[in-house]
Amino acid sequence: MTQRRVVITGAGTVNALAPDVQGTFAAMAEGRCGIGPLDFPDVERLTIRIGAQVRGFPPESHFDKGKLSLYDRFTQFALVAARQAMAQAGLPQESCDHTRWGAIIGTAGGGNATVNEAYRAVYAEGKNRVHPFTVPRLMGNAAASHVSMEFGLMGPSFAVATACASSNHALGLAFQMIRAGLADGMLAGGAESMLNFGGLKAWEGLRVMSPDGCRPFSASRNGMVQGEGAGLFVLETFEGAKARGAEILAEIKGFAMTSDACDIVMPSREGAARAMRLALLDAGIAPEAVDYVNAHGTGTAANDKTEAAALADIFGADLPRLPVSSTKAMHGHCIGATGAIELLACLMALNAGVIAPTLGFEAPDPDCPLDVVPNVARQVRVDTLMTNAFAFGGLNAVLILSKA
Numbered sequence: 001m002t003q004r005r006v007v008i009t010g011a012g013t014v015n016a017l018a019p020d021v022q023g024t025f026a027a028m029a030e031g032r033c034g035i036g037p038l039d040f041p042d043v044e045r046l047t048i049r050i051g052a053q054v055r056g057f058p059p060e061s062h063f064d065k066g067k068l069s070l071y072d073r074f075t076q077f078a079l080v081a082a083r084q085a086m087a088q089a090g091l092p093q094e095s096c097d098h099t100r101w102g103a104i105i106g107t108a109g110g111g112n113a114t115v116n117e118a119y120r121a122v123y124a125e126g127k128n129r130v131h132p133f134t135v136p137r138l139m140g141n142a143a144a145s146h147v148s149m150e151f152g153l154m155g156p157s158f159a160v161a162t163a164c165a166s167s168n169h170a171l172g173l174a175f176q177m178i179r180a181g182l183a184d185g186m187l188a189g190g191a192e193s194m195l196n197f198g199g200l201k202a203w204e205g206l207r208v209m210s211p212d213g214c215r216p217f218s219a220s221r222n223g224m225v226q227g228e229g230a231g232l233f234v235l236e237t238f239e240g241a242k243a244r245g246a247e248i249l250a251e252i253k254g255f256a257m258t259s260d261a262c263d264i265v266m267p268s269r270e271g272a273a274r275a276m277r278l279a280l281l282d283a284g285i286a287p288e289a290v291d292y293v294n295a296h297g298t299g300t301a302a303n304d305k306t307e308a309a310a311l312a313d314i315f316g317a318d319l320p321r322l323p324v325s326s327t328k329a330m331h332g333h334c335i336g337a338t339g340a341i342e343l344l345a346c347l348m349a350l351n352a353g354v355i356a357p358t359l360g361f362e363a364p365d366p367d368c369p370l371d372v373v374p375n376v377a378r379q380v381r382v383d384t385l386m387t388n389a390f391a392f393g394g395l396n397a398v399l400i401l402s403k404a
Helices: 021-030 073-089 112-124 134-138 142-151 163-179 197-204 238-243 269-283 301-321 335-352
Strands: 006-015 101-106 158-160 185-192 229-237 250-259 292-294 384-391 395-402
Touching (some): 006 163, 006 335, 021 335, 073 112, 073 142, 073 185, 073 229, 101 163, 134 142, 142 158, 158 163, 163 335, 163 384, 185 335, 229 335, 250 335, 292 335, 301 384, 335 395
Parallel strands (some): 101 158, 101 185, 292 384
Antiparallel strands (some): 006 250, 185 229, 384 395
C-alpha cells in the first residue's frame, strides 16, 4: 500500500508570548522573553518564583459559564488553540467524514490546576467537598475529549502522557495514523498548565529549575524555567488539502520514537541519537539535507550537554554549519505542550525563513559546540528541519518537516 503524504494546514496557540500564532511568530522573530515573576496564591512559599505564565486570558471571554465549569485551565488553552487551527485550515465541516477525524493531545500534568484547587479546598480551607466535576476536569484525556466534542470528531481521540515528549508523540502518532490510512485528519498537539503552588513545589524537589532565567547551551545555564500553554495543529492528507485549495504550512516527512531504558531522569546520548537517526530514515532524508534543528534545549546541565553530543553523532563534521536553537528561554519549558509550541518556530522557519534565536545565551560551553543562533533571530532559507523532544523516563520523539 502506498503511504499517504501528511501536511499541516492549520495552527493555533495560547502561550506566554502571545494568544495566537501570528503574535507568537512576531515575538519569536523579535527575541522577546515571556518569562517573569509568577502570580498565583502561595507563590511566596516557593523558592522558584519565575515562569512563563499566560496572562490576559479571561476564560469567560472564550466560554460560557455552563461550559467553563467543565474545563481545567489546560483544556481551556487546548480548545482556544484548536479553534484557531480549525479556522485557519478552513475545513468544510459539512463535507468532512467526521468518523475519520480525531484529536490526539499530549499533556504531562493534565488537570493539574484542578488537583491543586481540590487539595487547597480540602487541606488548606478545611472543606469537606470538592467541585463535582473534579475528576472530569483533571483527567489527562479531558482536552482531547472536549476538542473532539467541540468539532464532532468521531475517529480516534486520546491523550498522550510522555512528559516533555508528549506533544511530539501526539503529532507523530497522528502523522502515522493518517499516513497509514487509519484516519483522514487529526487535530494534534499539546496542552499544559502546571504553574500553581502544588505543581511547582513538586518540580522544585528535582532541583532542575533556574531561579533567574533559562539559558540553553550557555556555560552559565543553571536550569529550566517552566511555562504553560497549548499548541494545536490540523494534520491531513496532502491530496485532501490540495483538492480543497488549502494553504499548506508544512509537510511531515518522518517520525521516530525510542526509549533509553536506563534512567528515570538522566538523558541518554545513545537514545536521543537513535531517535534522530530513525526519524531521518523514516523521512528518507540524509543528515546533510537538514537546514535547521529545533533543539529540546532545556537549559539544564545534563540535557544540553547530552543533546549536543547526540547531534554530533548524527551530523558529524556537518554540525558546525547547522543552526540549532532552543526557544524555551522565550516561552518556557511547557512540558507536555512544549513540542507543540516549538513547532510554531519550525513553521516560521519553513515559511518565513526566520530561525528563532536561543535567548539568554552568554558564554559558550565547550561541551555544546553548536551554532545556537544566539539571542538574535536569523534569516535563512529552511527547506527541511528536525525538531527534538527528549523526556524524563527516557522517552524520545523526533519529527522531520519540510516545505510541501
